[in-house]
Amino acid sequence: MRRVSEPLERTLVLLKxxxxxxxxxxxxxxxxxxxxxxxxxxxxxxVDADFSKKHYSDHVSKPFYxxxxxxxxxxxxxxxxxxxxxxxxxxxxxVGATEPKKAVPGTIRGDYSQHSYEWAxxxxxxxxxxxxxxxxxxxxxxxxKLWFAPSELHSYKTxxxxxVF
Ligand code: ATP
Ligand code: MG
Numbered sequence: 001m002r003r004v005s006e007p008l009e010r011t012l013v014l015l016k017x018x019x020x021x022x023x024x025x026x027x028x029x030x031x032x033x034x035x036x037x038x039x040x041x042x043x044x045x046x047v048d049a050d051f052s053k054k055h056y057s058d059h060v061s062k063p064f065y066x067x068x069x070x071x072x073x074x075x076x077x078x079x080x081x082x083x084x085x086x087x088x089x090x091x092x093x094x095v096g097a098t099e100p101k102k103a104v105p106g107t108i109r110g111d112y113s114q115h116s117y118e119w120a121x122x123x124x125x126x127x128x129x130x131x132x133x134x135x136x137x138x139x140x141x142x143x144x145k146l147w148f149a150p151s152e153l154h155s156y157k158t159x160x161x162x163x164v165f
Contacts, residue, residue, distance in 0.1 A: 006085045010040065010153075012143040013082050013091060014132035017075035018113075020044075025078055028108055028131065031094060032082055036160035041081035041144075041153040047073050054146060068126035079147050085165065088140050091133045100129050 013032070015025055032039070047055070052069045059065050082091060096107025099117055103110035109129050120127040134140035144153070 008083065008085055009087045009137055009140065010081050010083045010144060011088045011091050011134045011140040012132070012147055013080045013134075015078040015080075016072060016128070016130055016132060017077060018071075018128045019130040020076055020078060022112075022130075024112060024130065027112075029080075031108065032080075032091070035084075035090070035094070036158075036164035037082050037084040037087055037091070038156075038158050038160070039080050040083045040155065041079075041148045043079055043148075043152065044076045045079050045147075046076045049073060055143065064120075064126055067120070067124060071126040071128060081144055081148055081153055088134055088137050092135060095131050095133045098129060099127060103129075 015028055019025065019028060029039070049069055052072050053060055056065065056068060056072070059068060084090060094108060096103030096109040098109075099115070100109040100113035101116040103113075105111060108131055113128065113130055115128045117127060134143050
């Protein structure tokens, strides 16, 4: 049971093109809904190269960036703003390690992919790991501003507030 005294946070989640093309949208969203996390914004976006550079600004100078840009612009993504108690940390735990082969069973990356760095390197592509989640509250706030206009984010009540927390 998560304590209500923990902070209510919003975080950015992206279902990457591999998740969309594998028809895993519903399966992954259900995991967040089941744990009582609330989707307060959602849309389908086909990211272009300029936007990729803004979203992954910390990675632009890294050797894998070219492959990462090709991966994230290869098809539409589902962008979600997810609200909940300590949601930044909780969502990262549910997502699992960056490399799906190392992500433990029970996590989203661990349950739905076996992609490895070795395999990605061999193909010269980014590691296909289905999902992005903000890694800190500060980055969550920055990323939500980049992806959503204030009018695209909503406040409403769910039954989880009564029965799950
Ligand atoms: P994300 O930011 O997408 O949630 P993450 O925080 O787990 O993932 P980061 O280190 O921020 O991992 O890397 C961003 C993305 O770049 C990864 O999700 C992955 O798709 C790709 N990536 C990271 N490191 C490598 C690498 N060494 N080789 C290939 N691709 C990589
Ligand atoms: Mg990251």
